[in-house]
Amino acid sequence: MKDRVVVVAGALYDKGRLLAARRSAPAELAGRWELPGGKLEPGESPEQALVRELREELGVETEPVARIPGEWPLKPGYVLQVWTARLVSGEPEPLEDHDALRWLAPHETDAVDWLDQDRPAVAEAARLLRER
Ligand code: 523
DSSP states (O other): OOSOEEEEEEEEEETTEEEEEEEOOSTTTTTOEEOOEEEOOTTOOHHHHHHHHHHHHHOOEEEEEEEEEEEEEOSTTEEEEEEEEEEEESOOOOOSSEEEEEEEOGGGTTSSOBOGGGHHHHHHHHHHHHHO
């Protein structure tokens, strides 16, 4: 469908931990935690968009690994798709859109207040991490 905006997010992992990012805006989402990412730009594949967003927002190079099955509705016309991604280089910093980052061990993934729409993908990412 064309009239649908895809937002991609990364379940970024490194050393057995999952990255959580705390949003600094907009007001209704600020303070809640998310899997970092953003909207596809014209002509981009979801994987390209994910690599770009994680570079812009966190200053790291990453490699998408696998899509987490499913798709979650956001505001009308927007859907969230999530990929697991591995950290290739760099140490994430909250360069834009976030004011805190946390690496969570699989048993800690409930420790932050995730955006509701991110929770199913976070649960699946935590399950995958435990299995690795
Ligand atoms: N979500 C969301 N979960 C999640 C992300 C990355 C985004 O629910 N893990 C929602 C929040 C916004 C919309 O998706 O309603 C767009 O995300 P945003 O603002 O991170 O996308 P950007 O960075 O592409 O948006 P602009 O700053 O407007 O370019």
